[in-house]
Amino acid sequence: MPADVSPTVIAERVVEAILAQKLAPGERLGEQALAENFSVSRTMVREALMQLQARGFVEVQSRRGWYVVEPSAEEARDAFSARRIVEAGILEASAGRPLSKVIRKLRDHIADEQRAIEGADAATRAFLLADFHVCLAEQMGHQLLVDVLRDLTARTTLAATLYQSKHEAGQSCAEHGAIVAALEAGDTARARRLMLEHIGNVERALEVDAATEPDAPSRLKATLAPVALPRARR
Numbered sequence: 001m002p003a004d005v006s007p008t009v010i011a012e013r014v015v016e017a018i019l020a021q022k023l024a025p026g027e028r029l030g031e032q033a034l035a036e037n038f039s040v041s042r043t044m045v046r047e048a049l050m051q052l053q054a055r056g057f058v059e060v061q062s063r064r065g066w067y068v069v070e071p072s073a074e075e076a077r078d079a080f081s082a083r084r085i086v087e088a089g090i091l092e093a094s095a096g097r098p099l100s101k102v103i104r105k106l107r108d109h110i111a112d113e114q115r116a117i118e119g120a121d122a123a124t125r126a127f128l129l130a131d132f133h134v135c136l137a138e139q140m141g142h143q144l145l146v147d148v149l150r151d152l153t154a155r156t157t158l159a160a161t162l163y164q165s166k167h168e169a170g171q172s173c174a175e176h177g178a179i180v181a182a183l184e185a186g187d188t189a190r191a192r193r194l195m196l197e198h199i200g201n202v203e204r205a206l207e208v209d210a211a212t213e214p215d216a217p218s219r220l221k222a223t224l225a226p227v228a229l230p231r232a233r234r
């Protein structure tokens, strides 16, 4: 067994794959395949999967194995609203603090996002766009919120994958830039407002799809509704 692999390391790699949109909602996670991939025992893999289950990322189906969760529309909304509260709070708390080092790090991060958008690597692009929000918490010195935001962002990423968010990578990156520019100008109130708009834009991009996709009962009702014939002209 490789010395550097632990259940926590395996769990983090799974969360990273979710953030990179490499693992899709509903995807099966085979214990044996994971054990072979990490060259560890199935016991260790199960321990990692149980950690992920406690964090709400995977679920076990009896006799069928482990799956990445598929957040319901309500769970998706809940994750977005939790992010709005936490991220607005982080920006609010930054008022009056010296932020030049934070701003430099965030600018570097945005430059990485831009490079990934210009390149062809969709996974790196998705990961970096999500990681901006984790990086913000980290740079602002909120160590406990780093883990909270990584989990919340992974949840909204699953929702965005499931409900096929149309939010453009380029637009997201530009919105990150505007937030950092507001911080640089010392306008934390504006940074906070822009952050709320940004999270709202991402959420709306998937709500549109969820709204146009009727659920099964209403689809059936529509299918079986009497055909409306155009009225004959008199």
Ligand SMILES: [Zn+2]
Binding pocket: 129, 130, 132, 133, 172, 176, 198
């Ligand atoms: Zn973002």
